[in-house]
Amino acid sequence: MPNKRIHVYPDPAELTIVIRGAHERTEKLCAHLIRKQLPSEAQLTVIHFSPFSQAVKETFEIGMNADRPWLIAIDADIIPLDDAFVRIREICGKMAPNAFVATPLFLCQGIGGLATRGLHCYNAQYLQEAYSLIDTLEDNLRPESRIHDAMVARGYTRECYAKVLGLHEYEQSYKHLYLKAMLRCRKDEFRDQIQSNLESRASTNKDCQVMLWGFEDALAAVQSSGIHHPIEYDWNAAYPEFARRLQTMGWEEKPTLDISSLHGYATEKINAHDYLGDTQTLPWIRELLDFDRCAKSALDYVNSTPKLETETKHVQPVDGVA
DSSP states (O other), rough: OOOEEEEEOOOOOGGGEEEEEESSSTTHHHHHHHTTTOOOOGGGGEEOSSHHHHHHHHHHHHHHHHSSEEEEEEEEEEEEEEHHHHHHHHHHHHSOTTTEEEEEEEETTTTTEEEESSEEEEEGHHHHHHHHHHGSOOOOSSSHHHHHHHHHHTTTTEEEEEEEEEEESSOOOOHHHHHHHHHHHHHHHTTHHHHHHHHHHHHTTTHHHHHHHHHHHHHHHHHHHTTHHHHHSOSSSSHHHHHHHHHTTTTOOOOOOOGGGGGHHHHHHHHHHHOOOTTTSHHHHHHHGGGGGGSHHHHHHHOOOOOOOOOOEEEHHHBBBO
C-alpha cells in the first residue's frame, strides 16, 4: 500500500532566507525577487564570504540563530521565478519528515538543460547536527554537498524536487562565467559532455564561448606541471589569459544589470527552451517532466502558481525524488 503523507505548508513567516553572493551580476535581482514576497525583510540576509565553505558555515549559523523551522540557502547566480517564494514553501511542505534538504531544478545555461542547482531547502531541526560535522569533513570542491553526503550517511534523506524554479548562470558577467566554468571543468563528472555542448553553442552564444574558454584554460593548467590548483578561485584577482581573450575578441565586460527590465524573464526563458532538442538534461529528469511532449508537466507548473492547501496524498516513495 502507498504511504500517506499530509502536506502542511509552512507559513511565510517560518522561513529564513540566506542569499550567498560573490558579487554576481544577478545578486540584486535575485534578492529583489525573493524580498518582495516576504512578510518581513528580517527574514532575508545577503552574505559574502570566501571561500564558499565559509559561506556555507555562516548560512547554517544564521539558520540556527533565526529559530525558524526552515532555512533556504540561495546562490546569487540564479534568477528565480517571480513567484518562487510560494514554490519554495511548497517544497518545504512536501519534504519527508526525515529529509534534511531538498533541491529543485533550474534551467542551467552552462549545461544547456535542467539540473539541480543553487537553491537548498533545509529542515532547520537538523541544522545543529549537520553543523557539528563541518569541521570533521575534508575540504573539497563541493563544500555543501559533502555535508549533504555526511547527513545521508547518518540516515537522513536528500530530495530532488522535480520542478523548475528558475534560471542558473544567465545574465552573469563574463568573468563570473569564466571562473565558474574553470571550477566545473575540475569538479563535474559530466565535464566532457558539458564541454562538447558548449562547443556546439559557442559560435552563436557569447556566454557559452566564455565558458568554453574556462574549460580550455582549466584543462591547460591541469596539464601543466607544478601549478597549484586552489579549491576556489579568487573572484577579485586578475586573470591575464581571460583579459587577453576578451581583448582579442574586442569584447567589453557586461554593464551593471538593469533589474527593472527583467520582470518575467525566467519564465520567458524556460518556456522558450528547446525541450525536444535538449540532449543535456539527465534521462530521469526528462522522464519525470515529460520531455517527449515538450516538457508539458514542467511548463504547466511554471505557468501556474501553486495553491498551497493542506492535503493528504497517497505517496509511493521514489528513492531521492519528491
